[in-house]
Amino acid sequence: MKAEIITIGDEILIGQIIDTNSAWIAEQLNGAGVRVVQISSVQDDRDHIFNALNEAKDRADIVLITGGLGPTKDDITKETLGDYFQSNFVFNKDVFENIVRIFKPRRIPVLSVNKQQANVPDNCDILPNKYGTAPGMWFEKEGTVFVSMPGIPHEMKALVSDYVIPKIKSQFDTPIIYHKTVLTQGLGEAKLAEKIEEWRKSLGLYDIKLAFLPSVNSVRLRLSSYGGGRAEQKVIEDKIVELHEILPDLIFGYDKQTLEEVVGKLLKKKQKAISTAESCTGGNVAGRLTRISGSSAYFLGSVVSYSDAIKTDLLNVSKSDLEQHGAVSKQVVEQMALGVKKKLNTDYSIATSGIAGPTGGTDQKPVGTIWVAVATPTEVVSKMFRFGEDREINVERTVITALNLLRKQIIKPEL
Amino acid sequence: MKAEIITIGDEILIGQIIDTNSAWIAEQLNGAGVRVVQISSVQDDRDHIFNALNEAKDRADIVLITGGLGPTKDDITKETLGDYFQSNFVFNKDVFENIVRIFKPRRIPVLSVNKQQANVPDNCDILPNKYGTAPGMWFEKEGTVFVSMPGIPHEMKALVSDYVIPKIKSQFDTPIIYHKTVLTQGLGEAKLAEKIEEWRKSLGLYDIKLAFLPSVNSVRLRLSSYGGGRAEQKVIEDKIVELHEILPDLIFGYDKQTLEEVVGKLLKKKQKAISTAESCTGGNVAGRLTRISGSSAYFLGSVVSYSDAIKTDLLNVSKSDLEQHGAVSKQVVEQMALGVKKKLNTDYSIATSGIAGPTGGTDQKPVGTIWVAVATPTEVVSKMFRFGEDREINVERTVITALNLLRKQIIKPEL
Numbered sequence: 001m002k003a004e005i006i007t008i009g010d011e012i013l014i015g016q017i018i019d020t021n022s023a024w025i026a027e028q029l030n031g032a033g034v035r036v037v038q039i040s041s042v043q044d045d046r047d048h049i050f051n052a053l054n055e056a057k058d059r060a061d062i063v064l065i066t067g068g069l070g071p072t073k074d075d076i077t078k079e080t081l082g083d084y085f086q087s088n089f090v091f092n093k094d095v096f097e098n099i100v101r102i103f104k105p106r107r108i109p110v111l112s113v114n115k116q117q118a119n120v121p122d123n124c125d126i127l128p129n130k131y132g133t134a135p136g137m138w139f140e141k142e143g144t145v146f147v148s149m150p151g152i153p154h155e156m157k158a159l160v161s162d163y164v165i166p167k168i169k170s171q172f173d174t175p176i177i178y179h180k181t182v183l184t185q186g187l188g189e190a191k192l193a194e195k196i197e198e199w200r201k202s203l204g205l206y207d208i209k210l211a212f213l214p215s216v217n218s219v220r221l222r223l224s225s226y227g228g229g230r231a232e233q234k235v236i237e238d239k240i241v242e243l244h245e246i247l248p249d250l251i252f253g254y255d256k257q258t259l260e261e262v263v264g265k266l267l268k269k270k271q272k273a274i275s276t277a278e279s280c281t282g283g284n285v286a287g288r289l290t291r292i293s294g295s296s297a298y299f300l301g302s303v304v305s306y307s308d309a310i311k312t313d314l315l316n317v318s319k320s321d322l323e324q325h326g327a328v329s330k331q332v333v334e335q336m337a338l339g340v341k342k343k344l345n346t347d348y349s350i351a352t353s354g355i356a357g358p359t360g361g362t363d364q365k366p367v368g369t370i371w372v373a374v375a376t377p378t379e380v381v382s383k384m385f386r387f388g389e390d391r392e393i394n395v396e397r398t399v400i401t402a403l404n405l406l407r408k409q410i411i412k413p414e415l
Numbered sequence: 416m417k418a419e420i421i422t423i424g425d426e427i428l429i430g431q432i433i434d435t436n437s438a439w440i441a442e443q444l445n446g447a448g449v450r451v452v453q454i455s456s457v458q459d460d461r462d463h464i465f466n467a468l469n470e471a472k473d474r475a476d477i478v479l480i481t482g483g484l485g486p487t488k489d490d491i492t493k494e495t496l497g498d499y500f501q502s503n504f505v506f507n508k509d510v511f512e513n514i515v516r517i518f519k520p521r522r523i524p525v526l527s528v529n530k531q532q533a534n535v536p537d538n539c540d541i542l543p544n545k546y547g548t549a550p551g552m553w554f555e556k557e558g559t560v561f562v563s564m565p566g567i568p569h570e571m572k573a574l575v576s577d578y579v580i581p582k583i584k585s586q587f588d589t590p591i592i593y594h595k596t597v598l599t600q601g602l603g604e605a606k607l608a609e610k611i612e613e614w615r616k617s618l619g620l621y622d623i624k625l626a627f628l629p630s631v632n633s634v635r636l637r638l639s640s641y642g643g644g645r646a647e648q649k650v651i652e653d654k655i656v657e658l659h660e661i662l663p664d665l666i667f668g669y670d671k672q673t674l675e676e677v678v679g680k681l682l683k684k685k686q687k688a689i690s691t692a693e694s695c696t697g698g699n700v701a702g703r704l705t706r707i708s709g710s711s712a713y714f715l716g717s718v719v720s721y722s723d724a725i726k727t728d729l730l731n732v733s734k735s736d737l738e739q740h741g742a743v744s745k746q747v748v749e750q751m752a753l754g755v756k757k758k759l760n761t762d763y764s765i766a767t768s769g770i771a772g773p774t775g776g777t778d779q780k781p782v783g784t785i786w787v788a789v790a791t792p793t794e795v796v797s798k799m800f801r802f803g804e805d806r807e808i809n810v811e812r813t814v815i816t817a818l819n820l821l822r823k824q825i826i827k828p829e830l
Contacts, residue, residue, distance in 0.1 A: 010626060010639075012441070013450075013451040013453075014639070015437075015440070015441035015443075015451075016596065017630075019433070020433050023430040026427070027431075028430075030429045035428075037428070037458060038428075038458075039428060039434075040455045041437070041454040043453075044626075048452065055470065070627065071605050073625075074626045074627065114605055152629070179431075200488070209425075210488075211425060211426060211459075211489045212489065213431060215432075222429075222431060276719075278698070282704070282710075283691075283700070283702040283719065284702040286697050286719045289697070291806075293771075293806055295721075296721050299697075301722055301725040301729075302719035303716065304719070305716050306710075307715040307716055307759075309760070314718075343729075358708055391706075391708055
């Protein structure tokens, strides 16, 4: 079964917003055994929307459409779909009551533009929007299903989870698509590919597809089997066991796992606490660790020491080391790690100090020079990295590198 | 002049990665007077790529293609384009030397898979990739330009900026598209629309298009004129002056400005320093402030006090207030703000304390209850918010709300 996703809105085409909805929808569809064959973003323009609907109808069994359902004049999706499906518009009491329900506790008056949202096509199923005023609409035309939803992410997500996926599963006989992604850190794409070439070739025997997905400082390996069942799932799992033998140190997790999740689980299991002392990462290591709900069980706090005075006053970094070696040095970053660990009374700590850029570099310490330290219950280790010139990427790489350095220290066998 | 963007790669269609490239490319094209009419993501599949190229050829003058140029076997774009444009492949010495140049300083051996990247179609212009091994390729077929680029963002961005946009400008006579976006915070989309309805209607006279772009805790208003010149630009600027009179307090910036940028500029201009004391935001206010290069001129540091012990020990929050009112209270958040301001010796400070969720709520303080305080040189102000149940969105809303509260305090006329 094939699906297509159409996003309507000039804001994507002029680059004002990034389309994050489509990736999320695609993931849900894949999970339900529906293969996404194309994602398209088109203009808030009647002819263009018609054209996209026609093209999608020829390729897909189900077409999910987001965007253009707002109460304002620039949103033309509902009218256009009405034309496309030759609908009459009728006032829908349930939709209107939902609008009132949403507005009442916020003490916002229901305006006439909002009330108009209760006029809906008479030849579609209405899917209730629990978080917003524009309902979802499920049309069928010449054997293809078209579902229109608002583009506001949490409204769309509730509609997909609560109505669209269950309706697809009940109306269609969907196969199983199985994906499993192995997360690696430490080798570039080409080197990794060379290392696992023999293993990769063996996947062909079982009709398993492999994709290399490089991102900032890590490479993900995605294994996929289409149209298969439990047996193919088992083969993929066995192949991953083999991969562990080929790459013993490089695999840190699977699928949507993140380093902060992996590290958090380890700390929780070992009942250890962590703190951070951050200079170049400016709070982002702490911000990343606290993305995990329940992180307060192991994350106690952080000192973001952007200025040198805070490094000496709060973290007990030696003034003379700061003067002699500079803030971006092995001496200072290790003292930061030890200082915050003591001050916040934790078992582990992470410290970062570097030149994130794009300015501030010197000949000896160019932009991208970054020190990371991890203090453990028994020692402090540190490492220098030379990243690039982009401030945002440098911060991101430092965060990932620091978390992975911590992970390796936590899992290191005790002597 | 019309453009289309095609992204090749299964990883987008299964929802594994979000396509951020297309938005960036669209923005550059718009800036060069090229209107993007469609963005499509298609599979790593020969027939599907052919189909997408054919469809785009009928709609657009220029088609920008990203992805599928990696050294590994799952990347089929180069071969497929070779078939589509009926190319012969030839070894390109410049491309090979670029590969060697990139690998040498990293001490990575040039593998045969990398060397194959130097085999390129003989009927395209090669665009040098300064950050990676796969070059850009500029084809022309039946009056349409097709440019293929790698999908790795910084490689693609350098190719677009250095070669694609200059080549478009030199080969084509492009009109001026002018966009200006007004950033507002404080009113929802419908309420804002009602407030500016008369003004909106007046835009029609000048052929200016208005779009409402709601995001987490703010609404952006985008004004666009197509095919115009300096005169239309002037009209848009005049209309924005009018808008300021209708919405005196709600506008905080323009276009791609961010609150951290606006706040940073204000602090820099007034030569004031800021610190943060963060509980529920876990370092994200600090992380946001330090996104700005040069923020060390006004941002000194932060204490992330996830545990109560850190609130009392480092921020001097009263133990009895913590016990009596709880960490999520006016008393505690104000003391956090005053505590960090004093400890880090800054002029202003921001403090946050709340229940980010999804767990940890009580009847009196449900998930989403968040206190924000701003301490100024003369006072401390605080405000409670009731956000929703999503942890990530709550943190994001708190960061934005806190920065805007700070902004309003900084620009408040002194008595």
